[in-house]
Amino acid sequence: MAHLNYRKLSKSLNVDPTNIWAHVHYGWILYLIDSADYDRTLQEFEKALELAGKQVIVWNDVIRHLIKWGKLDQAGLYCQRAEAAGILAEIANCELLKNSNSD
Numbered sequence: 001m002a003h004l005n006y007r008k009l010s011k012s013l014n015v016d017p018t019n020i021w022a023h024v025h026y027g028w029i030l031y032l033i034d035s036a037d038y039d040r041t042l043q044e045f046e047k048a049l050e051l052a053g054k055q056v057i058v059w060n061d062v063i064r065h066l067i068k069w070g071k072l073d074q075a076g077l078y079c080q081r082a083e084a085a086g087i088l089a090e091i092a093n094c095e096l097l098k099n100s101n102s103d
Contacts, residue, residue, distance in 0.1 A: 020058055023048035028065060035069070042074065049078070056090040063093040072097065 013022050027044030030037065045062050052058035059082050066075035079094035088094055 018051055020048050020051045020055070023051065024058065024061060027062075031065075031069065038071075045078075049081070054085055054087050056087055059087065059091050060093050063091065063097070067093060067097055067100075072101070076101075 010026065013019070013026060016022065023044045027041045027048065030044060031041040045066075048058060049062060059078065063075045063078050063082075066072070066078070075093070075097050079088065079091065079097060082088045082091045082094060
């Protein structure tokens with residue numbers, strides 16, 4: 001099943017490389033297929049966040065998955081970037097990460 005989704009999303013990136021959610025979902029699938037190849041996942045997340053600009057929903061979603069996967073350092077780096085972009089207050093998952101680190 002994941003292999004089928006991988007192929008479809010790979011094709012969707014060729015059709016519209018500016019589709020933010022295609023990059024986010026492709027990153028998820030890459031991680032689920034092979035979490036050891038984490039760099040490929042991050043490449044897709046980076047592209048999605050670059051395209052997203054200040055779209056908070058995308059930032060929250062990417063950071064939420066990183067927290068879920070235990071990638072807290074990377075989630076923290078994205079929270080720092082959200083702060084630099086002036087959207088940190090709107091990123092609920094950064095607050096969640098901050099509170100989990102203070103426990």
